Amino acid sequence: MSTGELVIKELRAGIPGREILRGVSLTVRSGEVHAVMGPNGSGKSTLAHVLMGRPGYEVLGGSVTLDGIDLLALPTWQRARAGLFLGMQHPIEVPGVSLVDSLTAARPSVPAAEIGATDAGVGGRLHDEARRIGFDERFLDRPLNVDLSGGERKRNETLQLGVLRPRFAILDEIDSGLDVDALGVVGRRVQEATAEWDLGVLAITHFRRLLDVLHPDVVHVLSGGRVVATGGSDLAEIVDRTGYAAYV
């Protein structure tokens, strides 16, 4: 499964009464890392949620396809099954629901033992991934995101990415709340996934810090709901030095 692509074409979307994305176009190919940078209010998180189908947002025009599948025609869960993953900026607490139960329900086609949902408590993707990113295995039994720090929640998102192995991942400020060391670990795991199963990544961030670890192939600057600049990793350096003023 190589050369798939996530194609966003002239996407216009927003919340009722307000258009936020005013024609976003970009294409991420399998194995590539794209970064989306931009000032506050430029529409970065809206882009993430519209791609995943969060209630409350409406699509006004354009298209999004994943390996040719029309994502916008699908409900959220089918977008996920089609291979899309969203690492959330603010992962949501789900009291009483365990990580294992949610992951086995998310991928009924993957044997529970392979996911790591065995009583033995060892083996499977869950435990491998926890070790790889230094996610405390005690947290595996906690209800989703309940009593986890901001940093642990981001590791938890990364862990789920590793277990679910999507085709494309949108990472919405996965770097916020992470200290330098954790950022390195999480960034490295995502980077490795691009090689391991050709994961395509769309990483939304404010800061260059994450990009030093993720090594993006392409950097986009989003401003006013449009992609106003696209370039290589040198674009991130320029933005870091001069700010967004030139793009607003």
Add this chain to the structure above:
Amino acid sequence: MGSRLANRASLRERPAVLSTFTPDSAAAFSGPAWLRQRRSAAAEAFSSSPLPTEKDEVWRYSRIDQLDLDRFRPSGTMPVQPSSDPGPSPSDRIHSLVSSLGVRAGLVVTINGVLATVASSVGDELLTLGRATEHAHMEHLLGSVVSEPRDFQLLNDAFVVDPVLVDVQPGVVIDEPIVIVHMITGAGGDAVFPRTMIRAGASSAAGVIEIVVDVDTGLLADPPSDGVRGPNRPLEHLVVPVTELQIADDATLDFVSVQSLGAETWQVAHQASTIGANATLRSFAVALGGSYARLRTDSALAGAGGTSMLRAAYIGRDEQMLDFRTLQDHLAPRTTSDLLFMGAVADRSHSVYSGLIRVRRGAVRSDAMQTNHNLVLDEGAHADSVPNLDIEENDVKCSHASTVGPVDEDQRYYLESRGVEPQRAEQLIVSGFFQSIAEQVPLAGTRSLIGNALAQRVGVGHV
């Protein structure tokens, strides 16, 4: 429904003469003289007072106007001899239930209010278990905890057959739970009046689980040996359990109650507790069945430093109505009450929670909490939540919170964003909701029973 309207009309003409719940029919029950006198006085008081209506504040939101008492007759005029060996009887239908609870210190079984089984592995000098009328002081104990005996308590007083006694002697610690099962069975139309008096002596510690189960149609009962489970149509019974908990100074009582009645049955239940100085009650009620099932929970913190933890979990389905009324009554200084009731309503079911925290003058530095959370799972379902405070003292801490709403949209989105189907996401969230309270069931050995029962009711594999 036409018949309901007809019932309403006939009830407005009250006090119409009731044909079955009369002083004469109460006099047909046997027992010691004091109990017979007690029944007779209660039957007189009941028949001379008006039946409650939904106009009464404590019956607001209820369905009491639809209850036609004349459709029922008091059960248990034919006493059964107690046996320590449950023979071939409806008792066979509770084998799985009782054995799922594991090791126990004692077992009491009543069938339609008539004592059928008493077994105890604890010496009589430590624990008195069984038919209350056979024990001294019972005359004074019975009714000592319930306050203002009115309407349905009077009915219980008038028609109780075999009051059950659990009496833990002072200083005694019993590690394993005492199991009480009130079985409801029969062809329909039975009115059953389970009555339990639990006394935890000073500095004692014990746990009791009390289960009211319709063995013909209720969840938790085994299917009969011929494999035919119950009648085609659930049978209508009236069940009026009254449980009194008297917890003496420095004692600890864990009390779990489970209601698993048939889908057509009326229940009006009352649990009342008095908590002594530095004593603790940890109570957990589970409501599963019934057509209209009401539970009134009164907890009186009578001694300084006493604590009352009140928990309940309930799930309404179909047209069912589950109705909870609570009173946390702080009478003494430095008392603590902590109430958490959590429920879900599905289909066209309805739940009511109405609770009062009362802090009396002199109950300084008391701390009272009251929380009620409700999940509304279907558009036709409905939950009312009415918390109330009545505070007569200044130096106190009181809080109450209540929520009524559908499954959280963000939680659902989070699970769906991982690929979980909407229906499965809702099941996970609902069972997670109950998981958080099921972990607080005080008797660890009863947790799996309760978790499984809630899950069955929600329609998922496990909680």
